[in-house]
Amino acid sequence: xxxxxxADCAAxxxxxxxxxxxxxxxxxxxxxxxxxxxxGLLTHAARDRVRTLVEQEWxxxxxxxxxxxxxxxxxxxxxxxxxxxxxxxxxxVTVADSTSVNxxxxxxxxxxxxxxxxxxxxxxxxxxxxxxLYILQGLTELLGSNLELCAVPREQVLNTIDGDTALVxxxxxxxxxADMFDMPAVTRLAHEHGALILWDLCHSVGxxxxxxxxxGADVAVGCGYxxxxxxxxxxxxxYVKRELQQRLQPSxxxxxxxxxxxxxxDDYRPAADIRRHRSGTPGILGLAALDxxxxxxxxxxxxxxRHKSVRLTELFIELVEQECAGHGLSLVTPRDAAxxxxxxxxxxxxxxxxxxxxxxxxxxxxxxxPDVVRFGLTPLYTRHVDVWNAVAALREVLxxxxxxxxxxxxxxxVT
Amino acid sequence: xxxxxxADCAAxxxxxxxxxxxxxxxxxxxxxxxxxxxxGLLTHAARDRVRTLVEQEWxxxxxxxxxxxxxxxxxxxxxxxxxxxxxxxxxxVTVADSTSVNxxxxxxxxxxxxxxxxxxxxxxxxxxxxxxLYILQGLTELLGSNLELCAVPREQVLNTIDGDTALVxxxxxxxxxADMFDMPAVTRLAHEHGALILWDLCHSVGxxxxxxxxxGADVAVGCGYxxxxxxxxxxxxxYVKRELQQRLQPSxxxxxxxxxxxxxxDDYRPAADIRRHRSGTPGILGLAALDxxxxxxxxxxxxxxRHKSVRLTELFIELVEQECAGHGLSLVTPRDAAxxxxxxxxxxxxxxxxxxxxxxxxxxxxxxxPDVVRFGLTPLYTRHVDVWNAVAALREVLxxxxxxxxxxxxxxxVT
Numbered sequence: 155x156x157x158x159x160x161a162d163c164a165a166x167x168x169x170x171x172x173x174x175x176x177x178x179x180x181x182x183x184x185x186x187x188x189x190x191x192x193x194g195l196l197t198h199a200a201r202d203r204v205r206t207l208v209e210q211e212w213x214x215x216x217x218x219x220x221x222x223x224x225x226x227x228x229x230x231x232x233x234x235x236x237x238x239x240x241x242x243x244x245x246x247v248t249v250a251d252s253t254s255v256n257x258x259x260x261x262x263x264x265x266x267x268x269x270x271x272x273x274x275x276x277x278x279x280x281x282x283x284x285x286x287l288y289i290l291q292g293l294t295e296l297l298g299s300n301l302e303l304c305a306v307p308r309e310q311v312l313n314t315i316d317g318d319t320a321l322v323x324x325x326x327x328x329x330x331x332a333d334m335f336d337m338p339a340v341t342r343l344a345h346e347h348g349a350l351i352l353w354d355l356c357h358s359v360g361x362x363x364x365x366x367x368x369x370g371a372d373v374a375v376g377c378g379y380x381x382x383x384x385x386x387x388x389x390x391x392x393y394v395k396r397e398l399q400q401r402l403q404p405s406x407x408x409x410x411x412x413x414x415x416x417x418x419x420d421d422y423r424p425a426a427d428i429r430r431h432r433s434g435t436p437g438i439l440g441l442a443a444l445d446x447x448x449x450x451x452x453x454x455x456x457x458x459x460r461h462k463s464v465r466l467t468e469l470f471i472e473l474v475e476q477e478c479a480g481h482g483l484s485l486v487t488p489r490d491a492a493x494x495x496x497x498x499x500x501x502x503x504x505x506x507x508x509x510x511x512x513x514x515x516x517x518x519x520x521x522x523x524p525d526v527v528r529f530g531l532t533p534l535y536t537r538h539v540d541v542w543n544a545v546a547a548l549r550e551v552l553x554x555x556x557x558x559x560x561x562x563x564x565x566x567x568v569t
Numbered sequence: 570x571x572x573x574x575x576a577d578c579a580a581x582x583x584x585x586x587x588x589x590x591x592x593x594x595x596x597x598x599x600x601x602x603x604x605x606x607x608x609g610l611l612t613h614a615a616r617d618r619v620r621t622l623v624e625q626e627w628x629x630x631x632x633x634x635x636x637x638x639x640x641x642x643x644x645x646x647x648x649x650x651x652x653x654x655x656x657x658x659x660x661x662v663t664v665a666d667s668t669s670v671n672x673x674x675x676x677x678x679x680x681x682x683x684x685x686x687x688x689x690x691x692x693x694x695x696x697x698x699x700x701x702l703y704i705l706q707g708l709t710e711l712l713g714s715n716l717e718l719c720a721v722p723r724e725q726v727l728n729t730i731d732g733d734t735a736l737v738x739x740x741x742x743x744x745x746x747a748d749m750f751d752m753p754a755v756t757r758l759a760h761e762h763g764a765l766i767l768w769d770l771c772h773s774v775g776x777x778x779x780x781x782x783x784x785g786a787d788v789a790v791g792c793g794y795x796x797x798x799x800x801x802x803x804x805x806x807x808y809v810k811r812e813l814q815q816r817l818q819p820s821x822x823x824x825x826x827x828x829x830x831x832x833x834x835d836d837y838r839p840a841a842d843i844r845r846h847r848s849g850t851p852g853i854l855g856l857a858a859l860d861x862x863x864x865x866x867x868x869x870x871x872x873x874x875r876h877k878s879v880r881l882t883e884l885f886i887e888l889v890e891q892e893c894a895g896h897g898l899s900l901v902t903p904r905d906a907a908x909x910x911x912x913x914x915x916x917x918x919x920x921x922x923x924x925x926x927x928x929x930x931x932x933x934x935x936x937x938x939p940d941v942v943r944f945g946l947t948p949l950y951t952r953h954v955d956v957w958n959a960v961a962a963l964r965e966v967l968x969x970x971x972x973x974x975x976x977x978x979x980x981x982x983v984t
Contacts, residue, residue, distance in 0.1 A: 200623075201624060204854065209611075212800055213595045213611045216608055216933065217935070219801060251849070252823065252848060254825070254850075258823070288827060292821065292837060385627060386635070386854070387849075387850045387851045388852070406670060407703045407706060408670070411703075419699065420696065420699070421702075422699075422706045433669045434700065434805070435668075437804065438800065438802045439800055443623070518632065
């Protein structure tokens with residue numbers, strides 16, 4: 155095998171079908187940002203949309219903005235655009251709250267709809283993103299002794315799904331390893347046993363084509379601030395398939411989920427559609443940033459994103475193995491692209507210090523306890539030459555032992 | 570009694586101790602905005618803070634902003650500043666989610682802590698703001714048959730609180746009538762019966778001094794987008810008194826409420842303090858706007874706000890009675906200032922059309938179904954002469970019958 159060079163990477167950038175999109179983002183001219191799966195970069199469109207929202211709409215229209223500017227329907231308008239990215243119908247998605255709150259709402263709703271008699275298991279993966287585990291632990295306690303949470307190692311998940319399973323909750327692409335579940339196959343398995351399935355799309359949406367409809371998935375949640383570039387703590391989204399929309403009752407019955415909130419009546423009556431899973435007044439500033447960033451995605455072919463993502467992750471693995479061999483890094487991420495999301499992770503006993511040393515060199519990836527360094531490859535703004543430069547910095551840090559001198563204690567990022 | 574004139578109002582503005590604050594806001598030079606209790610106006614400070622957050626912090630620091638800019642603690646930093654406005658200790662308040670979600674979280678927590686045996690009633694007011702009623706209806710169903718929701722007419726609320734009551738949920742200032750509960754007395758009554766009490770401060774905070782600590786209140790929630798001017802759908806806040814912080818378990822156990830979220834462990838362990846009631850990743854854009862608007866409140870004497878609020882509401886009532894008598898308006902708001910918040914409402918069979926006609930004249934108040942017109946008086950930017958001008962427009966609309974010609978169907982505002 156011939157050694158890859160920086161020139162090879164530059165040549166790949168020349169033929170990159172997505173290269174025009176990089177100029178949509180505000181990218182630092184120095185360094186390499188490989189943490190778009192924790193917080194996506196700012197787009198010019200999001201910056202402009204927030205400015206307009208605050209400085210023209212709020213400033214000029216004040217309360218009348220709710221109708222004049224249709225803020226009141228912004229969650230569903232964004233949901234309809236997001237739907238294309240996850241293979242859903244426009245009326246199956248809305249934007250609301252945080253991923254954690256949406257996960258709570260839909261998991262509770264699924265348990266109420268599908269748990270009874272012996273069917274009382276919730277199956278999930280040990281080592282799943284913590285909020286998924288924590289939310290399920292909390293709701294099992296909240297809803298009482300009829301439910302049992304079965305959090306099992308990844309390799310046992312499929313065997314644990316059985317006729318006693320009410321709900322399966324899985325993250326499509328693992329936040330640490332980038333391991334990807336076969337969504338159609340696992341969904342089919344859950345359905346064969348009469349279970350409902352909730353997919354967490356935090357590390358999938360915007361990074362690869364998702365086809366909830368094709369898989370027959372029941373419900374899903376996902377994050378606005380990673381690959382969707384909606385800004386720090388951006389509002390999250392939720393999906394409920396049409397066939398379930400009447401059956402699933404809302405869990406947090408706030409006024410914005412009412413069939414007619416402006417009737418101001420004393421009795422709750424859920425909206426007939428996806429809106430029933432709204433709770434409080436939608437946060438319009440966060441929605442505005444996401445509105446802007448989605449206007450970039452509106453023009454993106456997700457197959458092209460996947461194609462480049464696979465190429466970038468392959469390149470990253472290949473270069474690390476070429477440049478950094480013998481320094482104790484072990485690949486955590488699957489080698490088979492079909493089983494991999496859009497980030498690459500390595501285990502190293504000194505992962506924490508290594509990542510801090512990289513960040514001091516303007517190569518920003520992420521550390522995930524206890525010992526994983528993680529690099530997110532975001533096809534809309536990561537270049538092949540960025541991969542080269544990041545790996546060159548990693549090599550320098552490892553070869554010189556620079557990471558040993560660093561003294562970094564403060565944890566740096568939020569997933 | 571001598572008739573009040575526009576000149577009298579202008580003179581009151583001259584001696585207004587808070588008049589310098591109006592220049593902190595972006596106020597339309599035309600018309601009168603009397604809907605700050607639905608959506609507060611934009612401050613220069615909020616505009617600037619959002620610009621800095623997006624265009625400097627997110628743009629430059631990206632994911633590192635969580636620690637470099639301390640976004641991760643922004644909810645508690647804002648909570649500590651809000652604490653002064655509600656008579657709480659700095660560590661008793663945090664900013665999170667929406668009012669509806671916070672109400673759900675704290676009401677569920679109180680029921681779990683205090684309901685058992687015969688003690689299973691939740692007492693609230695019929696005609697309370699809908700989300701309060703809806704959330705309580707939903708959680709009573711969710712938590713099972715042990716709980717009973719007693720929503721009774723306002724005049725029966727106090728008599729309904731008894732030894733079987735687990736929780737009392739009341740809105741301090743009524744969203745429609747501006748009727749104000751005696752917080753210390755009602756809190757005392759609830760405690761005498763062994764009940765916990767949750768106060769909804771949506772129409773109080775920022776409009777009048779609230780003293781949760783002095784009243785011994787247990788828990789509270791409130792809104793960021795009304796008198797606090799945090800922007801459309803701004804994040805809400807929640808309060809838990811120190812003595813209860815260990816006893817109340819979190820209801821939506823997301824990762825940001827974990828004792829150490831960045832340890833990424835499999836098992837949920839709630840934070841020891843107010844942070845346990847966080848759920849997902851905080852929405853930093855919304856928090857930034859609130860950060861800006863609170864920087865104005867940091868310099869405000871809430872006693873001066875109350876003094877001016879009382880004067881403005883008195884003036885509004887007096888002028889409507891002087892200028893608009895005989896046109897079918899009946900005062901809904903208490904005449905006694907001690908029992909009144911900072912808005913004034915009138916019943917009129919054609920309230921909806923009247924409000925639409927006023928808005929067409931750039932006098933923006935609000936309509937609340939079925940027949941109430943509501944005018945919010947916000948001491949930081951409402952002038953006495955604004956009250957004069959608003960009442961003059963109301964008089965014109967009533968005398969000419971202009972409202973009869975208007976054809977307005979679309980509901981206009983969100984409370």
